[in-house]
Amino acid sequence: MRYPPISIVVPIYNVEQYLDRCMQSLVNQTYKDIEIILVNDGSTDTSASICDKYEKVDRRVQVIHKLNGGLSDARNYGLRVAKGEYVLFVDSDDYIELDACEKLCNVLKDASSNAPDLIIGIARKIHNDKVSYLIHKGSENYALLTGSEYMLKELKTESLHMAVWLNLYRNEFLKKNELDFKVGLLHEDEQFTPRVLLKAEKVLCTDIIFYNYVIRDSSITRSRDLSINGLHIIQTCYELASLYEQVDDTELKKLLNNNLVTKYLSAIKTGGLYRKKYKSSIDTKFMYSRVHSKKNLSQLLLLSCSRRLFSRLYRILSERQNS
Incomplete structure (x- = not known):
């Protein structure tokens, strides 16, 4: 079985307090065939220098410094330069499990002829001392579905989640269908994810808890x-x-x-x-x-x-x- 290289796209804006935690979860992945694309979206704190620090010590890290254009614009920048066969989005104030990429790759039985367009996992939602989980309830784990079939099952159980970081995306699938993020839109995941799912022919749902979503009271959406x-x-x-x-x-x-x-x-x-x-x-x-x-x-x-x-x-x- 061949394991595909993964590109991890991290949009960054004024997160100096949280960036090291996020980066430590990425550079210490048990699966090593990754590239980490840090898109510094015009930060005015020390986030830019933190990015440069990691680029100097880890050749897998690539830093893009750009003028502030918003989360969607930063993700699009990262997507354009991503070379991995699969793409994972990680928000800079969140972090992933150290074996996240390894576990996600392990579900790819035949990455060359039967490569899923999306692999969907589970996120741990952390707000202060409260922990809950973003899970799918309608779809059978490890059964290959179309995106439409997946949406139907999850809508019936009211468990269709739009967060872009819940999924591992096949890079060629995104590029072929011109699936990127609408610039200037808050809650861009709500617009991106349905378009992706309606195009996807192969969706693989898993029970892998790999993402840690940390809710900050000072974040854009709060x-x-x-x-x-x-x-x-x-x-x-x-x-x-x-x-x-x-x-x-x-x-x-x-x-x-x-x-x-x-x-x-x-x-x-x-x-x-x-x-x-x-x-x-x-x-x-x-x-x-x-x-x-x-x-x-x-x-x-x-x-x-x-x-x-x-x-x-x-x-x-x-x-x-x-x-």
């Missing part, structure tokens, strides 16, 4: 005013709606559209878009035309009747969840 985050998710919903119109499978299309309603409602809640000044940004007709679950329909009806009650209920549920 800033105090999340209105821009919500508006970007709504923008993504409109873009995905056009893509989903091309899906032939009736059941999958129904579940994908309902998932758009879930995302849209979540954007309204987390972004505080139920406030009066965002009224023109909310298209309830878009949601009514795609809703299929009773849960989403009840929330949509409440939103239509009273934004105040909708927001109050959301705050009550959030407080209970965090207590």
Whole structure:
């Protein structure tokens, strides 16, 4: 069995406190045939010098210094220079298990003739002293599926995760299908992952816990005013709606559209878009035309009747969840 080389793409912006932890998890991988591409996206702290330090002592490390263009732009830079047969994305404030690449490679039985487009793993979610897991519930481990089959199974069990770092990607597959990240978009994974899965012909789901997702209260997606985050998710919903119109499978299309309603409602809640000044940004007709679950329909009806009650209920549920 031949083991493929892996490119690890790490976008970096002002993470001097966390970068060494991330880098130690990469340079000390038990699987050695890797290249580590560090894309310094215009950091203003000491992140750039930390990157250069690792490049000097490890020939597998390549550093790209660029003007700030955002997370998507940094990932695209890394993708363009990646030479590995497979690509793994790691956020610079997270870290992976030391045997992550080895375990992911071990599931490739025949990397030359039956190479999966995606290998999907499990992430450990860490927030202060709380630990949970991002797992898939609908798909059988180590069974080869199409991306559409995988989405259908995971949507049925409400366990379809969009995080880009949950997957190992075949580089040629990404390049052939021109699958990159939309620049300037927050929550870019929400737009990237469905496009990838709908193109994928071979998806291999695993039970490998390899990624450690560390939630920082100061991160981009946890800033105090999340209105821009919500508006970007709504923008993504409109873009995905056009893509989903091309899906032939009736059941999958129904579940994908309902998932758009879930995302849209979540954007309204987390972004505080139920406030009066965002009224023109909310298209309830878009949601009514795609809703299929009773849960989403009840929330949509409440939103239509009273934004105040909708927001109050959301705050009550959030407080209970965090207590």
